[in-house]
Amino acid sequence: MEVVMFKAFLIKYGEIGVKGKNRYLFEDALVNQIKFALKEVEGEFAVTKVDGRIYVQAQSEFDYDETVDALKRVFGIIGICPMVQIEDNGFDDLAATVVEYFKQTYKNMNFTFKVNARRARKNYPLDSMQLNAELGHVLLEAFPELKVDVHKPDVLLQVEIRQQINIYSIEIPGPGGMPVGTNGKAMLLLSGGIDSPVAGYMIAKRGVKIDATYFHAPPYTSERAKQKVVDLAKLVARYSGPITLNVVDFTEIQLYIYDQCPHDELTIIMRRYMMKIAEELANRSDCQGLITGESIGQVASQTIKSMYCTNEVCTMPVFRPVIGFDKQEIVDLSEKIGTYETSIQPFEDCCTIFVAKHPVTKPNLNVIRKSELKLAEKIDDMVRKAIDTVEKIEIN
Numbered sequence: 001m002e003v004v005m006f007k008a009f010l011i012k013y014g015e016i017g018v019k020g021k022n023r024y025l026f027e028d029a030l031v032n033q034i035k036f037a038l039k040e041v042e043g044e045f046a047v048t049k050v051d052g053r054i055y056v057q058a059q060s061e062f063d064y065d066e067t068v069d070a071l072k073r074v075f076g077i078i079g080i081c082p083m084v085q086i087e088d089n090g091f092d093d094l095a096a097t098v099v100e101y102f103k104q105t106y107k108n109m110n111f112t113f114k115v116n117a118r119r120a121r122k123n124y125p126l127d128s129m130q131l132n133a134e135l136g137h138v139l140l141e142a143f144p145e146l147k148v149d150v151h152k153p154d155v156l157l158q159v160e161i162r163q164q165i166n167i168y169s170i171e172i173p174g175p176g177g178m179p180v181g182t183n184g185k186a187m188l189l190l191s192g193g194i195d196s197p198v199a200g201y202m203i204a205k206r207g208v209k210i211d212a213t214y215f216h217a218p219p220y221t222s223e224r225a226k227q228k229v230v231d232l233a234k235l236v237a238r239y240s241g242p243i244t245l246n247v248v249d250f251t252e253i254q255l256y257i258y259d260q261c262p263h264d265e266l267t268i269i270m271r272r273y274m275m276k277i278a279e280e281l282a283n284r285s286d287c288q289g290l291i292t293g294e295s296i297g298q299v300a301s302q303t304i305k306s307m308y309c310t311n312e313v314c315t316m317p318v319f320r321p322v323i324g325f326d327k328q329e330i331v332d333l334s335e336k337i338g339t340y341e342t343s344i345q346p347f348e349d350c351c352t353i354f355v356a357k358h359p360v361t362k363p364n365l366n367v368i369r370k371s372e373l374k375l376a377e378k379i380d381d382m383v384r385k386a387i388d389t390v391e392k393i394e395i396n
């Protein structure tokens with residue numbers, strides 16, 4: 001689309017509008033997230049909050065498509081309206097701009113329209129009704145194929161008389177949700193798979209800031225496998241904002257469990273230690289919850305009984321946003337958010353390397369606890385060491 005005229009966007013936001021006195025906190029978080037998202041777009045932008053509305057105004061040359069794509073990743077936005085903003089140079093100038101706006105925005109004029117003018121500034125010489133009628137008339141003269149429909153127009157042209165004049169008619173859907181930073185913080189257990197990046201995306205969408213923890217088992221898992229997780233964290237951060245990624249060296253613990261415990265219980269016991277360590281890291285970085293990509297019944301370690309056993313080691317709430325999704329639904333979402341291609345890169349995961357041929361699908365908590373007694377001597381030191389030597393990678 002030829003969009004030479006669009007130099008600004010009106011940002012529409014939904015749920016955050018209903019938060020009463022907290023409204024400004026939500027708006028400020030939204031402004032911050034918009035600024036963060038626009039950092040990777042070429043061009044300078046001013047993001048401002050004026051009279052309870054948020055505007056993005058280009059201050060230099062900019063790439064329209066990239067800008068819209070970046071805004072589509074900001075949770076809390078329900079609509080992105082590309083806008084023409086002009087100074088008030090009298091009605092004739094406004095009428096000419098509206099005609100030019102139609103010419104540049106629509107290829108053919110075989111549609112119905114309605115003008116919806118609003119005056120926030122009452123000293124404008126025409127009132128809203130007069131503006132609607134006059135601008136409608138001007139457009140019909142300029143484009144005789146156009147038709148007016150005041151009930152169900154194909155195109156609703158908004159003309160807002162404020163300090164400046166805003167002209168817009170297109171609303172590109174945003175992602176919805178709430179601005180990140182308005183709903184606490186949680187720790188995502190991020191593996192290299194398909195599910196956990198999607199889980200992180202879904203919780204961030206509700207306004208939750210995210211940190212991540214990855215369990216790495218060198219040399220059984222390669223540097224490349226770790227890089228894949230860093231890449232996934234970067235992709236999630238495009239929506240969630242900056243992420244601190246904790247890389248835990250899990251090798252010693254895994255080998256020890258492998259040595260001491262029945263192999264059909266390995267996955268469950270490893271998972272329990274992952275949850276324990278993730279919870280401790282979460283506490284240290286002020287998180288109020290853990291996030292995993294588990295979905296009921298997907299694999300042996302994700303039966304309800306298995307989750308009952310892994311959940312038991314932590315007191316923090318564990319959020320499993322894809323719990324009721326089929327695999328294909330998770331895949332669809334991962335394609336939509338752009339993590340799928342990276343997730344399917346074939347690099348080994350620590351769980352798949354140490355996995356038993358026939359893992360228990362109905363673990364008994366008492367049996368698992370008994371097996372873990374064999375670890376008692378050394379495991380606490382190992383856990384402490386894993387936490388103390390964690391590598392922190394800042395994704396921003």
Ligand SMILES: Nc1ncnc2c1ncn2[C@@H]1O[C@H](COP(=O)(O)OP(=O)(O)OP(=O)(O)O)[C@@H](O)[C@H]1O
Binds near residue numbers: 189197216291299
């Ligand atoms: N190496 C790891 N580091 C961090 N978290 C992990 C790791 N392995 C598993 N998890 C967490 O446990 C969840 C279940 O893992 P599992 O390997 O059973 O499932 P999965 O379906 O392959 O999930 P994913 O696609 O997210 O890897 C993951 O979604 C993730 O949250």
